[in-house]
Amino acid sequence: MYEIIRNGHTNTEIGILVRERPSIPSAEYNYTEVKIPGRDGSIFKEDGTVSDITITVPFTFAENPQRWQERFRTARRWLMRKDDTELILSDELEYFYHVKHTKINAAERQVKEVGEFEVEFTCEGYRYRTDGKAEYTPEEVFYNPYDRSRPVYLITGEGECILQVNGSQMKANVGQNLVIDTDRLMAYRKDGKLMNTSVYGDYAELHLLPGENTVYISRGFDLKVIPNWRCL
DSSP states (O other): OOOEEETTEEHHHHTOEESSOOOOOOOOEEEEEEEOTTSSSEEEEEEEEEOOEEEEEEEEEEOOGGGHHHHHHHHHHHHHOOSOSEEEETTOTTEEEEEEEEEEOOOEESSSSEEEEEEEEEEEEEEEEGGGGSOBOGGGGSEEOSSOBOOEEEEEEEEEEEEEETTEEEEEEEEEEEEEETTTTEEEOTTSOBOGGGEESOGGGGOBOSEEOOEEEOTTOEEEEEOOOEEO
């Protein structure tokens, strides 16, 4: 039986079924089209980012006519909650999609007890590895077999240190702990306190590139990496 996982629960736990496996569209690289007078055609300049994708999932459910609306309300509450941003498909459990927006279309009664509706999930174009959410040592993220990723660096120590990734450096003043989030372009403590003024450098230069990477931290500091591995 095909399932999706959203907000920590499967659709069957909510009492609804997926009518058919959704088609997964391919993301495209974003680009700017440049027309040059006197030249045939156009030049396309990619900016390194990818477009969002929309995954449409058709659902069906059967319920006593007196409880039909309540079943649909339960499904809507489950789908619209924001416990997390992840959408997982049962035939690809090692990956998840980051959901940015959820649209639930109106439910239609096919007969008294059976209802059908569709949900449109607007997601980032990348698929993310579930094991990419774990913490690793720098040596364990030495090789990236996927696309360019935006990791999170967790530094423990006291004082000024240098984080070096593939030759690029970021200086940081650490007071016991510091989180450098290259996706959100933020630095903060584990308690949530913002520490953006405590780092000096370019977040984009700390990305993990496809293939081999070198990651170092100053002596006397401990470093863990959440790689956020991803692919198209």
